[in-house]
Amino acid sequence: MSLMQGRPSNLSLLTITNREELKSQMKRCLQRLASLTSLKISGLPNLRSLDSLGLQLIASLQKLEIHDCLKL
Numbered sequence: 001m002s003l004m005q006g007r008p009s010n011l012s013l014l015t016i017t018n019r020e021e022l023k024s025q026m027k028r029c030l031q032r033l034a035s036l037t038s039l040k041i042s043g044l045p046n047l048r049s050l051d052s053l054g055l056q057l058i059a060s061l062q063k064l065e066i067h068d069c070l071k072l
Contacts, residue, residue, distance in 0.1 A: 010035045018043035031057050042067035 011033050017040070030036065030053060037060050041047070047069045055061065066072060 012036060013038045013040075015040040016042070016044070030054050033058065035060055037061060038063040038065075040065040040067075041069060044069045045071065047072060 012035055036058050048071045
């Protein structure tokens with residue numbers, strides 16, 4: 001099942017927490033959310049880089065919160 005299946009592309013707030021298995025699909029998912037203005041990421045202990053998420057492709061992003069991502 002695709003991460004974005006059934007998710008609206010006009011989503012403005014997304015919270016990702018304690019979901020290590022989502023990391024591989026996050027970049028694809030985030031690229032489809034052109035209207036995303038706020039992103040909260042927490043509980044991804046093995047996340048080492050935000051570059052791998054493709055955040056630079058989200059021009060509308062205004063707020064980013066990161067908690068409990070110990071390898072960042």
